[in-house]
Amino acid sequence: MTNESALRPSGANVTVAPAASQPLLRVENLSVRFDGAPPGINVVDDVSFTLAKGKTLCIVGESGCGKSVTALALMGLLPTPPARIVQGAAYVGDQNLFSLSERERADFRGNRTAMIFQEPMTSLNPAFTIGDQIAEGILRHKNVSKAQAWERALEMLRRVRIPAPEKRLRAYPHELSGGMRQRVMIAMALANEPQILIADEPTTALDVTIQAQILSLVRRLQEESGMSMILITHDLGVVAEVADEVAVMYAGRIVESGSVDAIFEDPQHPYTIGLMGSVPSLGRRQGRLATIRGSVPPAELMPKGCRFSPRCPFAESRCASEPPPLTEITPAHSARCWYAPLEQHRGAAA
Amino acid sequence: MLRYIARRLLIAIPTILLVSVLVFALQKLLPGDPVLTMAGEERDPEVLAFLREKYRLDDPLIVQYFAWFGQVLQGNLGISLRTDIPVLKLILTKLPVTIELAIFAMIVALAIGIPAGIISAVKKGTSIDYVANVTALSGLSIPNFWLGILLIMLVSVRWQLLPASGFVPPAEDLWMNIKTMLMPAIVLGTGLAASLMRHTRSAMLGVLRSDYIRTARAKGLLAPAVILKHALRNALMPIITLSTLLFGELLAGAVLTEQIFTIPGFGKLVVDAVFNRDYAVVQGVVLCTAVGFIFMNLLADILYVLVNPRLRHAR
Numbered sequence: 001m002t003n004e005s006a007l008r009p010s011g012a013n014v015t016v017a018p019a020a021s022q023p024l025l026r027v028e029n030l031s032v033r034f035d036g037a038p039p040g041i042n043v044v045d046d047v048s049f050t051l052a053k054g055k056t057l058c059i060v061g062e063s064g065c066g067k068s069v070t071a072l073a074l075m076g077l078l079p080t081p082p083a084r085i086v087q088g089a090a091y092v093g094d095q096n097l098f099s100l101s102e103r104e105r106a107d108f109r110g111n112r113t114a115m116i117f118q119e120p121m122t123s124l125n126p127a128f129t130i131g132d133q134i135a136e137g138i139l140r141h142k143n144v145s146k147a148q149a150w151e152r153a154l155e156m157l158r159r160v161r162i163p164a165p166e167k168r169l170r171a172y173p174h175e176l177s178g179g180m181r182q183r184v185m186i187a188m189a190l191a192n193e194p195q196i197l198i199a200d201e202p203t204t205a206l207d208v209t210i211q212a213q214i215l216s217l218v219r220r221l222q223e224e225s226g227m228s229m230i231l232i233t234h235d236l237g238v239v240a241e242v243a244d245e246v247a248v249m250y251a252g253r254i255v256e257s258g259s260v261d262a263i264f265e266d267p268q269h270p271y272t273i274g275l276m277g278s279v280p281s282l283g284r285r286q287g288r289l290a291t292i293r294g295s296v297p298p299a300e301l302m303p304k305g306c307r308f309s310p311r312c313p314f315a316e317s318r319c320a321s322e323p324p325p326l327t328e329i330t331p332a333h334s335a336r337c338w339y340a341p342l343e344q345h346r347g348a349a350a
Numbered sequence: 351m352l353r354y355i356a357r358r359l360l361i362a363i364p365t366i367l368l369v370s371v372l373v374f375a376l377q378k379l380l381p382g383d384p385v386l387t388m389a390g391e392e393r394d395p396e397v398l399a400f401l402r403e404k405y406r407l408d409d410p411l412i413v414q415y416f417a418w419f420g421q422v423l424q425g426n427l428g429i430s431l432r433t434d435i436p437v438l439k440l441i442l443t444k445l446p447v448t449i450e451l452a453i454f455a456m457i458v459a460l461a462i463g464i465p466a467g468i469i470s471a472v473k474k475g476t477s478i479d480y481v482a483n484v485t486a487l488s489g490l491s492i493p494n495f496w497l498g499i500l501l502i503m504l505v506s507v508r509w510q511l512l513p514a515s516g517f518v519p520p521a522e523d524l525w526m527n528i529k530t531m532l533m534p535a536i537v538l539g540t541g542l543a544a545s546l547m548r549h550t551r552s553a554m555l556g557v558l559r560s561d562y563i564r565t566a567r568a569k570g571l572l573a574p575a576v577i578l579k580h581a582l583r584n585a586l587m588p589i590i591t592l593s594t595l596l597f598g599e600l601l602a603g604a605v606l607t608e609q610i611f612t613i614p615g616f617g618k619l620v621v622d623a624v625f626n627r628d629y630a631v632v633q634g635v636v637l638c639t640a641v642g643f644i645f646m647n648l649l650a651d652i653l654y655v656l657v658n659p660r661l662r663h664a665r
Contacts, residue, residue, distance in 0.1 A: 077567055081475075103572070110570035117568075122561040126660055127583045137569035172659040188569065 023050035024228050025074075025196055030088030032069050035081050041299045042086065044069050045252040051196065051245075056222065056229045058239045058260075060275070061249035064296060067232045068118075070249075071198045074230075075115050076105040092196070111141040114189035118201040120182035124173035130157070131169035134188045141192050156187035160217060179210035183217065190221060197222070200232045215242065236275060240264060248272045251296050251307040254326070258333030268335035270312045306337070314339060351655070351662075358651055362644050369640040370422065374415050377633050384431055387627040405431070422637065428630035432623075437634035440619060445638070447517060448615040451538070451608075452600035454531050458539025459546055459596065464589065466543070467550020471558060472577055482547065489544030498537045498610040505533060515612040534611045538604050542596050549592050553585035560584075583657065590653045598646040602639040 032044040044066040051057050059067045072078045074090055074097065090097040092112065097105065109115075117123045125133060134153035138144060144152070150169070157165035160183040173181055182202060189197060199218065203211035219242055222229055231242060239246055239260065247257040248269065256269040267273045277290035294311040303309050309319035316338075324338045335341075385401045386393075402408050406417060421428065427437035470482035506514035512529050520527040557563065558581050566580040605617035616635060623631035655661045 075568060077564060106567075106570045106572055108570070109568055115568045117561060117565065119561050123565045125562040125566065125580050125584070127658065128580075136571065136575070140570050140572075140575075174660045185565070188565075 024053045024092065025051040025230075026089075026091040027051075027070075027074070028089045028091070030070065030073060030090065031086045032066070032073050032078065033084050033086045035084070038300045038302075041302050043083070043252050044073065047088070047249075047252075047254050049245075049247050049254065049257060051228050051230060053195075053228055054222075054226045055244040056231055056242050057245045057247060058243035059230060059232045059247050059249055060234065060236065060239055062234055062296070065249045066252040067249050068200050071115065071200050071230065071232055075109060075113060075198060076100075076102075077109075077115070107141070110137045110189070110194075111192045112194055113196045113198065114192070114194040115198040115200065116182070116185045116189050116202050118204050120178050120185055120205060123185055124181055126173055129170050129172055130176070130184050134184070134191055137188055138191050152191060153187070156191050157184070159190075159221065160184070160187045162187070178206055179214065182206060182210075182214055186214075186218065186221070190225070190227075193225060194227060196228050196230065198230045198232070201234070202231075203238065204233075204235075218242075248275070251302065253307060253336060255308060255337070256333075256335040257326075258330075262330065262333040266329075266333070268329055268333070268340045269308075269337050270314055270339075271308045272335075354655065355648075355652060358648050362648060365644055366641060369644075370419055370637060371415070373633055373636045373640070374411075374418060376636075377629055378411060380627070380629075382627050384627045384629050387431075418633070427634035427637070430623075430628055430631050432626045432628045432631070437630050440631060441616075441634055441638055444614060444616050444619045447613060448601060448604075448617070450520070450527075451531060451534055451604065451613060451615055452597060454535035455538035455542065455600055455604075456593070456597050458535050459542035460593065462540065462543035463546025464550050467547040468554055468577065468582065470547070471551045471554035472573075474555060482551075486544040486547045489540050489547075492541075493606075494537050494541055494604070495606045495610055497540070498534070498607055501533050501537060502610070515610070517611075517613045530611070530613075534604070534607050534613060537607050537610075538600065542600075546589065546592060546596070549588055550585065553588045554581055557581045557585045586657050587654060590650055590657065594646040594650040594653075598639075598643040601642040601646075 027050070028048050030044055030047045031042045033042045037043065047066070047070055049057060049059075059070065061067050069078065069083065073083075073085055076097065078085070085098055088098065092108075097108065100108070124130070131150055131153050134156055135146070135149035138149040138152050139146065142149070154165055154169055157168055162168050162180060162183050168176070168180075168184075173184075176184065186202075197218075202218065203214050206214060215238060218229070218231075229242075231238070233239060243260040245257070246260050246263040247254050248263070248271065249255065250271045256263065256267065256272045263272065264276075267276055271292070274290070274292040278292060292311055293313075297303070297307075297310055303320040305321045305323050306312070306315070306319045309315040312319065319338060322338075324336050324340075326334045326336045327340045328334045329341045384405075385398050385407065389397055389401060406414060409417070418428070425438060427441065429436050430440060433440075466482050466486070470479040473479045502514045505511050512533055513526075515530075517530055518526040554577075558577075562584075563576060563581055566576045571580070602616065602620075604615070605621055607613070608615045608617040609621075616639070620632065620635045622628070623635065
């Protein structure tokens with residue numbers, strides 16, 4: 001078996017405050033800009049959230065809303081250029097990730113924080129065996145022998161429930177199905193027991209039956225290890241199942257955030273309400289599936305005020321010109337809307 | 351793997367046959383009568399008839415082809431019309447020289463082209479990339495003979511560091527051999543390095559954008575491992591293709607470079623043979639070159655399988 005002490009996180013010398021009240025990750029005012037975008041239009045704009053130890057935060061939103069860019073910024077994997085972090089901080093304990101050197105960030109990646117991606121089919125290197133690709137991440141961060149790293153890789157394949165793991169260790173990615181490859185990606189991400197796992201739409205590219213398996217696998221592994229997770233998804237069904245906290249993103253901004261119960265039982269932002277309305281449900285349903293009219297405006301047409309205002313059924317003139325602040329509705333629930341709390345309109349769009 | 355190689359070899363047979371027909375046909379289409387060239391000033395019809403008879407030049411083409419190819423299969427490429435030396439012997443004396451030059455030139459090309467391509471891909475859009483690209487463009491545009499003459503002027507005449515020309519067999523004096531090969535290898539190699547650099551750069555740029563490179567970085571791997579292990583391995587396919595083709599071309603002889611440095615290689619042999627209408631030699635050399643090319647392609651196919659595990663199972 002692997003040497004337990006050798007497998008503890010090492011590398012970056014960052015102190016994490018163990019206080020229960022303090023969140024594990026605190027993101028403050030993160031803005032990311034793409035070169036060439038119109039002035040003032042950030043792909044991620046003033047995003048703040050916290051992630052508590054052992055909890056799951058779901059970031060929800062449609063394609064292009066900036067949720068993946070947020071995740072890549074946290075991992076230090078933004079393609080720069082064109083993407084740049086123009087402001088903000090991300091604290092793990094007292095350490096601001098964005099102020100670390102590239103080398104220190106690399107010591108963090110795959111070690112303290114890990115990430116799995118949407119596309120299992122292309123996320124593994126076709127030229128190397130599964131075992132090699134898992135073991136190299138272990139060898140990078142832990143002071144273990146090659147044999148110990150491979151032993152650990154085998155153990156990880158067992159933990160993600162890959163059949164015949166000894167054989168799979170020597171297999172190449174093309175010999176595995178999409179679901180199996182995503183399990184390998186999970187094994188790879190968790191091999192160094194990260195404190196934070198960022199999962200960017202990990203089930204979107206998979207068959208529906210496989211989606212459920214992968215999701216329950218991730219949840220089980222999270223329970224076993226006590227790690228925190230940021231799950232990025234556009235699937236509200238997934239959110240309802242795994243989230244503790246939810247942040248709804250629209251056009252680069254968080255428009256509503258709160259506990260999963262608050263968001264589902266009392267959605268306050270018209271966009272969130274619209275999202276709920278556009279989820280198909282089983283059983284009889286009256287009329288057409290509700291949709292949110294229009295589409296996200298291109299960057300150069302983005303309104304100065306609320307970015308959702310061109311599509312919002314409740315929008316008035318002020319909405320397009322003045323950006324609404326994030327308004328606290330309850331201590332665990334806030335929404336970025338001039339009309340929050342939106343009691344009088346509640347349910348109207350759903 | 352062995353089965354794969356055997357099958358590739360079998361596929362090579364019809365290609366070689368086709369090449370032989372083409373070589374034979376092209377040869378016959380060349381203007382000029384070899385008999386007249388051979389006879390020189392003498393135009394005695396009897397001598398001409400004797401020569402035609404001796405070299406079976408009056409037989410129908412198909413008979414000539416089979417007679418020739420039958421001999422080729424037995425290792426007899428004929429006798430040089432000009433020098434009366436067996437073509438095979440001529441080739442065997444020139445080929446090692448050309449192979450040696452080709453290997454040296456290829457080492458120069460790979461040693462410059464691949465690292466330069468990698469660096470300019472990784473530093474895309476920076477001044478380093480720009481300098482590398484301009485240098486590569488110059489490398490592609492500067493003619494070999496000019497670079498060769500320039501090198502001779504500087505290195506041999508002014509600095510007197512290396513011999514300007516000539517060839518010393520390695521068996522005679524290895525050090526001298528390397529010294530004579532160095533400049534021609536640099537002249538040939540730098541030209542090839544330029545196209546290798548361009549191909550390496552574009553292959554690397556494509557690979558560096560892929561998802562698995564992001565995964566490698568997400569593991570915390572540092573740049574050297576990401577670039578040299580994960581990216582380069584996948585960018586190698588087009589580089590292998592190009593390298594083997596370039597090497598095949600080098601084996602066909604570097605006419606100008608050999609001329610400038612008076613290296614007795616294939617290039618000089620084939621030029622002399624063409625000018626002298628020395629049919630047998632031209633045929634032999636072209637056939638030899640074509641077979642060389644076919645084997646380089648085979649080598650490329652084998653290397654693909656070694657580099658890309660997906661191909662191992664496709665067989």
